[in-house]
Structures are given as C-alpha cells and as structure tokens.
Amino acid sequence: MWYYVDPHSGVPIYVQLKEQVKKAVASGLLKEGEQLPSVRELALRLTINPNTVYKVYQELEREGIIETARGLGTFVALKKQKDAALQEAALDRALENLMVEAYQLSVDSKTLKEQFLKKLANWKERLRKGDEDNDMGN
Amino acid sequence: MTWAIELDGLTKSFRGKMAVENLSLNVEAGSILGFLGQNGAGKTTTIKMMLGLLRPDSGGGRILGKSITGESLQVLRKVGYVAEVQQMYGYMSVNEILNFSRQFYSRWNSALIKRYLDFFSLPSKEKIKNLSKGMKTQLALILAMAHEPEVLVLDEPSSGLDPINRQEFLRIILDEISLQGKTVFLSSHQLHDVERVADKVAFINQGRLLDVRSMDNLKTTVKKIRVVFQREPGSSLFSQPGITEVSREGSAYLIAVEENLEGILAEIKKYPYFTLDIIDQNLEEIFIEKVRGDRHE
Numbered sequence: 308m309w310y311y312v313d314p315h316s317g318v319p320i321y322v323q324l325k326e327q328v329k330k331a332v333a334s335g336l337l338k339e340g341e342q343l344p345s346v347r348e349l350a351l352r353l354t355i356n357p358n359t360v361y362k363v364y365q366e367l368e369r370e371g372i373i374e375t376a377r378g379l380g381t382f383v384a385l386k387k388q389k390d391a392a393l394q395e396a397a398l399d400r401a402l403e404n405l406m407v408e409a410y411q412l413s414v415d416s417k418t419l420k421e422q423f424l425k426k427l428a429n430w431k432e433r434l435r436k437g438d439e440d441n442d443m444g445n
Numbered sequence: 446m447t448w449a450i451e452l453d454g455l456t457k458s459f460r461g462k463m464a465v466e467n468l469s470l471n472v473e474a475g476s477i478l479g480f481l482g483q484n485g486a487g488k489t490t491t492i493k494m495m496l497g498l499l500r501p502d503s504g505g506g507r508i509l510g511k512s513i514t515g516e517s518l519q520v521l522r523k524v525g526y527v528a529e530v531q532q533m534y535g536y537m538s539v540n541e542i543l544n545f546s547r548q549f550y551s552r553w554n555s556a557l558i559k560r561y562l563d564f565f566s567l568p569s570k571e572k573i574k575n576l577s578k579g580m581k582t583q584l585a586l587i588l589a590m591a592h593e594p595e596v597l598v599l600d601e602p603s604s605g606l607d608p609i610n611r612q613e614f615l616r617i618i619l620d621e622i623s624l625q626g627k628t629v630f631l632s633s634h635q636l637h638d639v640e641r642v643a644d645k646v647a648f649i650n651q652g653r654l655l656d657v658r659s660m661d662n663l664k665t666t667v668k669k670i671r672v673v674f675q676r677e678p679g680s681s682l683f684s685q686p687g688i689t690e691v692s693r694e695g696s697a698y699l700i701a702v703e704e705n706l707e708g709i710l711a712e713i714k715k716y717p718y719f720t721l722d723i724i725d726q727n728l729e730e731i732f733i734e735k736v737r738g739d740r741h742e
Contacts, residue, residue, distance in 0.1 A: 314641040317668075317725020319661040347624050354615050356477055356642045357624050411714075411721075 308337055310344075312353055320355055324363045332372055332383055343373060343381040370397065449474040449596050449628035452513075454504030455494050464490045466652045467504065472628060472645075479643030479660075480632040481732055487652040488632045489529055492600050495630075496526060509595055522550065525589035529600040531581040535574030539567055539584060543591070550592035561587045561617070578605035586614065590621055597622050598630045603638055611635075615642060640728040648732065650739045660728075667731050669724040670700040670713065678716040685709050689738060701734065 308331055312323045331337040343349075346364065350357035364381055367373045371394070374384045409419045450472035457465045465487040472478045482488050493499035495506065497517020505512060511519045533542055539562070547553045562569060565583040573581065582605050589597060597618065603611045615638060622629055623642075633639050639646065646663060648655040666687075673696055683691045687705030691698060702709055706723075713721065726734070 315637060315727050315729075317664055317727050317730075319664040320641075321661060322665075347620075350619055350624070351616055354612055354619065354641055356644055357619060358476065358644055411718075 310349060310353060312355065314355065321359050321362050321366075324353075324360070325366060328363070328367055329372060337383050339383050339385050341383045343383070345380060447474040448472065448507075449476075450478075450495065450506070450508050450630060452491070452495060452504070452506040455491060455501050455506065456503045457490055457494060457499065457501050463652050465494070465501075468649070468652075468654050469504075470647055470654060470657060472630060474628050475623075475626045476644040477623060477629040477631060477642050479639035479646045480630060480649065481634065481636065481639060481646060482632075482649035483634065483736065486649045488649060489600055490652075491649070492526075492598060492630075492632060496521060496524060496598065522592070523595050525592070525594035525597045527582070527585045527589045527597075527599045527602045529604070531578075531585050533573050533581065533585070533588075536572060538570050538572050539576075540569045542573060542584070542588070546588055546591065552592045554591055554593050557593075557621070558587055558591055561590075564613075579607065579610055582606055583610070583614070586617065594627070596628045596630065598632075600632045601634070602631070603633065603635050611638065618642070636729045636732060646728070648735050650736050653739075655735055655739055663728070663731055664725070666702070666704055666706045667726050667734075668702050668706055669726065670702060670709070671697065671720075671722045671724060672700065672713055673697045673719040673721075675717040675719060678713075682712055682716070685712055689734075 310324070310327065312320050312327075314320055316323070328337065328343070337343070343364075344352065346357050346360045349360045353360075364373065364375070368375060368381075371384055373381055375381045405419075414422075448471045450470070452468060452470045455465055455468040456463075468487075468491060480488055480491070490499065494501045495508065495513055497513050497520055500514065505514045507513065508520045509523050511523070513520055534545075537545065543558060561567075561583075565580070565587075567576075567580060567584060567587075573584070576584065582602065586602070589599075599618075603614060606614055618629060618631075619642065629642075631639060631643065640660070643660050645657060645659050647657040677696075683700070685705065685708065687702055687709055688700055689703045690701040693699075700709070700713075710723075
C-alpha cells in the first residue's frame with residue numbers, strides 16, 4: 308500500500324496515518340491477514356518520528372484492526388477477532404456525532420432515517436461492486 | 446518517565462542584556478524535542494549552557510544525570526553536538542579530523558563513519574576548507590554520531606542543505622538515533638523539519654520559554670473557531686479559559702483557542718448558530734501566533 312502523510316497540515320500525523328489504515332482496511336485495500344510495514348520501515352519511508360508510527364499501531368491494535376505477532380510483524384486482524392464491546396462503543400460515538408449534527412441542522416428524525424438507509428444501501432452497493440472488481444470476498 | 450535532559454532555571458545575560466531568562470525544560474529519553482524560536486531568541490545560548498560551553502549566571506541542569514555545570518566533560522562524552530556554525534580546523538583533511546577527534550572518546554564506531562562517508566560521497570583526503578557548506582554539515586553529523594552518543598543536540602543543522610540533503614539528514618537521525626531509543630534536541634527555525642519529526646515542541650521568545658507541548662496536542666487543541674450566531678451570545682462566552690483572541694465581523698466571530706477546545710465548543714453550542722467551522726492550524730501558523738501574542742503582552 309502507498310502510505311502518505313502531510314506533516315504540515317493542521318491534523319496530527321498520527322491521526323492522518325491511523326485514518327488511512329482504517330480506510331484501507333474498510334475498503335479492502337488492505338486485506339485480512341496482510342502484513343503492514345514495520346515501525347522502522349514506515350517511519351523512514353515517510354520521514355516521520357518512529358514514536359508516531361508506534362502510537363498508530365498501538366491504537367489500531369487496541370481497536371482490534373491490526374494485530375502484532377511477536378517476532379513476525381504486524382498484520383490486519385481477522386474480522387471476527389474484533390472486540391465486540393469496543394466496536395459497539397466506537398459505533399455509538401459515531402452515531403452520537405451524527406445525532407448532534409442532525410440536531411444542529413434541524414433535521415427531523417424521518418429525514419434522518421431515510422438518508423441513513425439510503426447511505427447504507429449505497430455503501431453496500433459499492434462494497435458489492437468492489438468485490439466483483441477485485442474479487443475480494445467480504 | 447526518564448528525563449534525558451533536565452534544565453532548571455537557566456539564566457544568562459550578556460552586558461546587561463538578558464539572553465535567556467529562568468528557562469526550565471525537561472526532555473524525555475527516547476524522544477525528539479523541537480526547540481523553536483526566531484533568530485536571537487536565545488536558542489544557541491541555551492544549547493551552549495546545556496553542553497557546559499557557557500556558564501549560566503544562575504540555574505543549572507542535568508543531561509543523563511550528569512550536572513551541566515559541574516560535570517561538563519562527562520556530559521560532552523555522552524552527547525553528540527552539531528553546531529550552527531561549523532568550526533572545524535580547515536587545514537585538516539576529512540580523514541585527519543576523524544582521527545583527531547577519536548582520541549577524545551573511548552567509544553568510536555568506525556563502521557558507521559565509513560557507511561556515511563560513502564553515503565554522502567565525502568572525499569576523505571580533501572581539506573575541510575575546500576568542502577561545500579552542505580558537506581561540512583554532513584561531516585559534522587558524522588563526527589557527532591561517531592562516539593555513539595545517547596543524546597544528539599542539533600543547532601540549526603539543516604542550514605546549507607538542499608531539500609534532498611535535508612530529507613536524508615533527517616532520515617539518518619531517525620534511523621541512527623531515534624530508532625535506537627536515543628534522544629534528540631533539535632533547535633531550528635526550519636519549522637517544516639520540526640513538524641515532521643518532533644514529539645514535543647518548545648517555543649522560546651526573547652529568552653523566555655513560552656510553551657512546551659506535544660505536537661499532537663498542539664494540532665488537536667490549537668484551533669480557530671469561526672462561528673455565525675443566530676443572535677448575540679452572552680459576552681461571558683468569550684471569557685472561557687483557553688481563548689486567546691476574539692475578533693468580530695458582523696454576526697461572525699473568529700475565536701482563537703489554545704487550550705480547552707472541547708469545553709469551549711460545548712459552550713458555543715449552547716447558543717443557536719448558523720454555521721460553525723473549526724479551522725486547523727499548522728506549526729507555522731501556531732508559531733507565528735505565539736510569537737506575535739508574546740509581543741503584545
């Protein structure tokens with residue numbers, strides 16, 4: 308995978324890198340069980356502080372997105388191994404933000420529900436297409 | 446937490462003019478600290494005191510547990526230093542200065558020297574006075590790393606290096622120092638370099654330390670909030686702690702925030718508004734704001 312960060316943006320480098328890996332895993336660009344570069348390799352490739360890469364890997368591991376096998380390296384975790392409680396908490400936070408936004412925009416719950424379902428259908432469609440294009444089972 | 450560098454109340458004046466005033470700063474072992482300030486802010490004076498090359502009027506400190514005022518020889522043995530202005534004996538060749546320097550240290554990594562002489566294609570028989578500015582800096586880095594120091598102190602290291610050499614320089618520091626768990630004190634006004642690699646940033650202005658914070662914390666909490674209210678909010682809103690500046694244009698407000706971003710946002714959201722934007726700030730914007738703010742006080 309091609310990693311990229313913009314050190315001169317107002318978004319912390321670790322946030323950029325973390326989001327990038329999460330997106331890559333969600334979209335199937337990084338497949339289950341695929342190996343990630345070592346901390347050293349990625350830090351040197353991006354010319355960033357190794358502590359930053361380490362922090363990203365630690366947080367992703369805590370969220371169950373990647374896992375480290377001692378002496379072997381870091382890999383994209385298998386989906387079923389994700390911690391259900393953490394998953395629920397993360398989803399809850401995202402939904403909470405959505406509610407706040409909807410409230411601020413004075414969107415009523417009917418519209419919110421409709422748009423949510425539309426988005427979901429759209430997302431499923433994209434995943435299905437992705438499967439056909441890349442033959443990635445999901 | 447282990448501190449590699451502890452500075453406590455360092456103070457120095459030259460001919461009655463305060464150069465560094467009561468500067469206290471700790472650097473965690475294994476981290477990279479970016480030391481930021483304008484020219485003449487007191488960066489080099491601080492570094493020279495830190496290395497025992499300049500005696501403070503008052504205050505002191507420790508590097509790896511050794512006193513910078515009482516044990517400066519032991520300090521220098523454990524520290525690698527790349528000075529702002531390379532003062533190397535110009536009549537010596539590259540090889541000669543390497544042989545000259547090795548007598549002062551018990552540890553000496555010849556393999557590392559060879560590796561980087563080759564990497565930079567430095568002509569080992571050439572006299573130092575004939576080297577370009579960039580080559581002198583590269584040689585200074587090799588000399589600073591040769592005795593495998595636990596702490597590397599760099600004073601404006603990238604001056605004289607072109608962008609490609611600067612990137613290489615940073616990568617070597619990451620590889621040979623950071624990845625080995627060693628500590629880097631990087632003084633620079635090259636904000637771009639610092640922004641890439643620093644764990645923490647210390648801002649110095651007119652000899653005084655303005656702020657020390659992790660880069661992640663700076664970028665997460667130093668923001669500008671642009672908000673257009675539906676009606677005038679209570680003025681108590683702007684006295685929230687963490688707000689450094691408020692400017693107004695019609696019903697729009699631009700609020701500069703340095704801390705307590707979440708708390709301030711929660712307060713703002715109590716008032717009905719039309720739009721609310723959080724504007725990210727990069728290191729250069731944060732730096733300029735800090736120095737400007739300090740002048741106004």
